[in-house]
Amino acid sequence: MQDYLIRALTTNKEIRALAVRSTALVEEARKSHNTSPVATAALGRALSGALLMGSMIKGGDEIKLIFEGDGPLGRIIAEANQHGEVRGYVNNPQPPLQLNMEGKLDVAAAIGHGQLRVVKSKLLKSSYESSVPLVSGEIAEDLTYYYAQSEQTPSAVGLGVLVNKDLSVKAAGGFIIQLLPGAKEETINTLEANLKEISSVSRFVEEGKTPEEILDILLAGFDFRIMERKEVEYKCKCDxxxxxxxxxxxxxxxxxxxxxxxxxxxxxxxxxxxxxxxxxxxxxxxxxx
Ligand SMILES: [Zn+2]
The missing domain is CATH 3.90.1280.10 (HSP33 redox switch-like)
Structure with missing residues (x-):
C-alpha cells in the first residue's frame, strides 16, 4: 500500500488537520539503517512527524527536526519538505532493548532528556531555528510542546509505529490537529472529547484505516474538506x-x-x-x- 498524507480544513475554518500513513517509508528507513525495534519506533515517529510538519511550510522550504537527548539512541534527525519527501537517521541504531512498565518499547527512555531543535530552511534565505526542552521524549508530546511554545499554536499530535516479531514495520502513521485563531469554545470541547477516544494512531493504521478514515474519527461532529492529498516517500537527496x-x-x-x-x-x-x-x-x- 502506498504511503500518503492528507491535509484538511473544517468548513467552519477553526481546525486544521493532517494525517499520514507511513508504514512503507518507515520500513525502508529501518532496512537502510538496520534499526532495532526501539530505534525503528523513535526514528519512524520522527520521520512521520517531520512529514506532517513539512506539509505546513512553504514550497521550497525544508524542515529539520533534531532530537538531542542523552539516552542510548543519541541524536535523531528527520528532514522533510513540502513534496512529501523525508529522510533521517539515528546516531545509535542498535541500542540495548528497553521496555517500559507496560512491556512496550520505551522510546522516551531511549531518547532521554535534552532538547528538540526545529530548523526551517528557506530556499535562498537564511534558516530559522528554535529549540525547546524535550518534555517527554515520546516525540509526539515534544512536537505538541514545540507548537505551543514556539508557534503559539494549540495542537494535538499523535505518532505511532508498530514493529513485527521479525523486526519489520507492521504499521506507522500520525496526525496533527491544530486550532486556528478564533476557534470557539464548543469546537474545542468537541475536539477534546474526540481526542480522548483515540487510543493509538498506529493501531488505526494496523486495522487498515486510511488517513481519511483517521480524520473522520478525529474530526467527528465537524464537516471538513480535504485540501491536499499527496504520496510520501523516504528519499535521500545526496549525490x-x-x-x-x-x-x-x-x-x-x-x-x-x-x-x-x-x-x-x-x-x-x-x-x-x-x-x-x-x-x-x-x-x-x-x-x-
Ligand atoms: Zn544519502
Missing part, C-alpha cells in the same frame, strides 16, 4: 557532487594519506548509507578550501 563539496572542506593532506593506504577514500551518507568512493584522480579535480 556525488554534494559529497565531493563536503570532502573538499577537509584537509587535503589527510585525504591523500588515506588514499595512499587504502587505495581510495570512502564517504558514507548518514541518511541512506550509500557509499561514495573517491580515487586520487578524483581528489585532484577538487578545489580544496
Amino acid at each position: 556525488r557532487e554534494r559529497i565531493a563539496v563536503l570532502l573538499s572542506s577537509f584537509d587535503k593532506k589527510e585525504i591523500e594519506e588515506i588514499i595512499e593506504k587504502e587505495g581510495k577514500v570512502e564517504v558514507r551518507c548518514h541518511f541512506c548509507n550509500q557509499i561514495y568512493e573517491f580515487s586520487l584522480a578524483d581528489i585532484n579535480k577538487l578545489e580544496f578550501d
Whole structure:
C-alpha cells in the first residue's frame, strides 16, 4: 500500500488537520539503517512527524527536526519538505532493548532528556531555528510542546509505529490537529472529547484505516474538506557532487594519506548509507578550501 498524507480544513475554518500513513517509508528507513525495534519506533515517529510538519511550510522550504537527548539512541534527525519527501537517521541504531512498565518499547527512555531543535530552511534565505526542552521524549508530546511554545499554536499530535516479531514495520502513521485563531469554545470541547477516544494512531493504521478514515474519527461532529492529498516517500537527496563539496572542506593532506593506504577514500551518507568512493584522480579535480 502506498504511503500518503492528507491535509484538511473544517468548513467552519477553526481546525486544521493532517494525517499520514507511513508504514512503507518507515520500513525502508529501518532496512537502510538496520534499526532495532526501539530505534525503528523513535526514528519512524520522527520521520512521520517531520512529514506532517513539512506539509505546513512553504514550497521550497525544508524542515529539520533534531532530537538531542542523552539516552542510548543519541541524536535523531528527520528532514522533510513540502513534496512529501523525508529522510533521517539515528546516531545509535542498535541500542540495548528497553521496555517500559507496560512491556512496550520505551522510546522516551531511549531518547532521554535534552532538547528538540526545529530548523526551517528557506530556499535562498537564511534558516530559522528554535529549540525547546524535550518534555517527554515520546516525540509526539515534544512536537505538541514545540507548537505551543514556539508557534503559539494549540495542537494535538499523535505518532505511532508498530514493529513485527521479525523486526519489520507492521504499521506507522500520525496526525496533527491544530486550532486556528478564533476557534470557539464548543469546537474545542468537541475536539477534546474526540481526542480522548483515540487510543493509538498506529493501531488505526494496523486495522487498515486510511488517513481519511483517521480524520473522520478525529474530526467527528465537524464537516471538513480535504485540501491536499499527496504520496510520501523516504528519499535521500545526496549525490556525488554534494559529497565531493563536503570532502573538499577537509584537509587535503589527510585525504591523500588515506588514499595512499587504502587505495581510495570512502564517504558514507548518514541518511541512506550509500557509499561514495573517491580515487586520487578524483581528489585532484577538487578545489580544496
Ligand atoms: Zn544519502
